[in-house]
Amino acid sequence: MAKSTTPQQSAAVRQRGVTMNDVAKHAGVSRTAVSFVLSNRENASISEETRTRINEAVQELGYRPNAGARALASQRSGWYGIVTEIVTAPFAVDIIKGAQDQAWLDRRFLLIAPSDQADAVGPNQGLEDAATEKLLEQRVEGLLYAATFHRGVHVPESANEVPTVLINCFDADGKLPSIVPDERAGGRVAVERLLKAGHTRIGVINLDPVIPAAVGRLEGAREALATAGLDLDPELVVSGYATADGGYEAAGRILDRYQGERRPTALFCLNDRMAMGAYDAIKERGLTIPGDIAVIGFDNQELIAAYLRPKLTTVALPFEKMGALGVQTLAALTAGQPIIADQQLVDCPLLERSSV
Template structure:
């Protein structure tokens, strides 16, 4: 025997059980306190609605009010570690304003972006967050301009949308300052691919800090590790085999730092006694479990997610109209490699 799905309780049902008009029920349940209704009537409607298990029709309310209390969040892969942190930061901040997230993944398929955003717009989202798993320039579909949209961990090539991004330059400075404070003057730099915004910003911060400390830039101490553990191993090996090797390595991500650990230990050297290592990203499955634990500069994914919601809310409420780029500080996390 098949079971019949219960019919949702309607305002008409509440009105019939409470002995009042449907208009009165609508006024009470939609919080229209400015309309004169007896307190006893309001209390009776609320009690009957609770007893019957009435739930408002969010879709109908959104259509009537042209607002839904929902933000859409679009990202490539929702299960990626960094994407999860962005989602958490955005979701926690949205809840403060009693807003909620509808989360959609494009699975790294640019062709799917338009369809995903279209579906979110059909749900009457009040605005969009577009989050990338790595810092880069992006091009959004034209329909993203139909509602307020904020980019997180990426920026629009054409400058049409506001963005929240990590302060890569300050992060590069912070890593270099930490190595200088530990007494190192010959510092090797294992960077990401040169055209990446993160590589550019971290390199600028590295050079600025050395220059301010009176240390001349030595191109022999800079090498690209291409963001991989194997690349980090090869780059660190080349630096450590110099006639005058560095006493410290600044690796522009934690994967390359992991490879650098292997290169250092293969040569019978100790971390941090013989060679100090500092990373970037705070990819916890790497940084916290290397031995010794890796001191690293953290990418502030949760904070960027929260700041993205802050900026989106400001645009929706008319407090901001600028297509600004907000930078978020990258904190240093001390462990034991420096």
């Protein structure tokens, strides 16, 4: 028979942390019996009445298994860690959602550790190393490393202690697998949409020309034009450096450079913030969208694309899908299975709205 425990005694036990010995004492059984029941030991000769007493004691005392001890014993914690600088980004948090949803399907959980960029300096320098170490201390089974924008990164050396997958970035040292957007295909589908609408003279407002997104998206645009038998006029490519002000200035330069039939009838802006600036430049010149100038963006930054007038047709970065694929790849690695490729490209879908 289980020993009676006063509410005060139960509260005291909870406050100091309920142990398996406490459960055994409360149920009037041995600690071994409690261990067998809580671990669902099938070959243990324990009566249903005893199992019931033990489970009732667990509920009454609020016992929880020691996750650290269990992880040490099984070498499996049930946790993946994610080191990321994107916790407060307006749209890239979808990486976390995609990873979290996929992890839950595998009955895994995510521990999230924020960091600065890999090349950060100042008072937070070293935060990335510390974040990685803290996750490893929790005995995570694997690590995800997610970046705000597509680029090469140097991952802390300690990340090599467990399987690690990079999301929206790639290992500058070429050692770790990565999941990145197919920038080239995204640029191609954007310009193909403009060509389908009848536009043959297309201006491009570029990002910083050296980053992977700029290189890939511009190359995709060239490919789409070449397939249609057209060349990209270098005079119609101006960098806006990812800002609305930059997009405004770049669009103005393109539109003022040519008049009449030589003026471009469409602008491909390599992100939505630059497209927002281009809208202002177009309207200031008495032109309409999409009547005089069609505009297409990239990113699908919801706070911009869905609220511009007219609403912006854009190419979406597949953050949620990249997060899910990152977890799938990590699960394969932790299970010792082969992965598809060292770098996996994820399609960037076109979202039709009203600007083309």
